Amino acid sequence: MILEHSNRINVHDNQRRVKVVAFGSYHSGKTSFIKRIDPDPLLTEARNHDGTTTVALDMGIRYHKGYKLYVYGTPGQERFEVAREVVAFGLNAGLVVVDSTRGMTEFEKRVLSELRGSGIPCIVLANKSDLPGASVEKVREDAGGYDDVFPISSVTGKGVDAVLDRIVELASALRSN
Numbered sequence: 001m002i003l004e005h006s007n008r009i010n011v012h013d014n015q016r017r018v019k020v021v022a023f024g025s026y027h028s029g030k031t032s033f034i035k036r037i038d039p040d041p042l043l044t045e046a047r048n049h050d051g052t053t054t055v056a057l058d059m060g061i062r063y064h065k066g067y068k069l070y071v072y073g074t075p076g077q078e079r080f081e082v083a084r085e086v087v088a089f090g091l092n093a094g095l096v097v098v099d100s101t102r103g104m105t106e107f108e109k110r111v112l113s114e115l116r117g118s119g120i121p122c123i124v125l126a127n128k129s130d131l132p133g134a135s136v137e138k139v140r141e142d143a144g145g146y147d148d149v150f151p152i153s154s155v156t157g158k159g160v161d162a163v164l165d166r167i168v169e170l171a172s173a174l175r176s177n
């Protein structure tokens with residue numbers, strides 16, 4: 001699997017590379033977001049009782065405004081904490097993917113607070129905005145009024161470009177520090 005994809009992880013192509021890691025509770029839509037930004041992602045999913053679930057990591061690559069974004073998806077299931085730690089190592093920016101029909105879980109609130117506490121730029125994605133009952137206001141409230149909350153739909157693609165723009169903005173700020 002690694003060899004098959006190794007040509008895509010070329011570190012000698014002089015692009016400005018950014019490692020972005022997506023966190024979020026079970027089925028919040030992390031894998032769907034990665035599939036949306038890269039039509040040929042690396043996915044490690046297994047079938048389970050309600051569809052599929054990530055069991056190790058996902059990765060998509062997206063070129064955006066002069067940057068090469070490596071976007072990693074973590075597993076949402078609690079038991080995969082070790083995988084989350086390994087995937088998160090060395091990240092430049094974090095995404096907290098929230099199912100906006102249910103609001104932020106305690107886990108998602110904790111991840112946001114840990115990222116912010118470590119000074120890592122992060123964006124909250126209020127995903128599933130295409131579904132009835134989705135509320136970006138509720139997610140904003142759950143995030144304690146945090147500014148960087150973006151309503152998106154990983155299924156329709158709505159709002160995704162604004163997220164990519166914001167990642168690049170945060171990355172360029174990092175570089176100028």
Ligand SMILES: Nc1nc2c(ncn2[C@@H]2O[C@H](COP(=O)(O)OP(=O)(O)OP(=O)(O)O)[C@@H](O)[C@H]2O)c(=O)[nH]1
Pocket residue numbers: 024025026027028029030031032033051052053054055074075076077127128129130131152153154155156
């Ligand atoms: N309507 C709608 N459904 C979505 C959206 N994003 C994800 N889903 C659905 O939500 C379910 C879970 O999506 P995944 O992308 O697998 O979620 P995940 O966060 O990767 O899940 P785990 O790996 O199990 O933690 C699937 O049935 C998706 O089709 C969205 O924006 N809108």
Ligand SMILES: [Mg+2]
Pocket residue numbers: 030031032053054073074075076
């Ligand atoms: Mg997944």
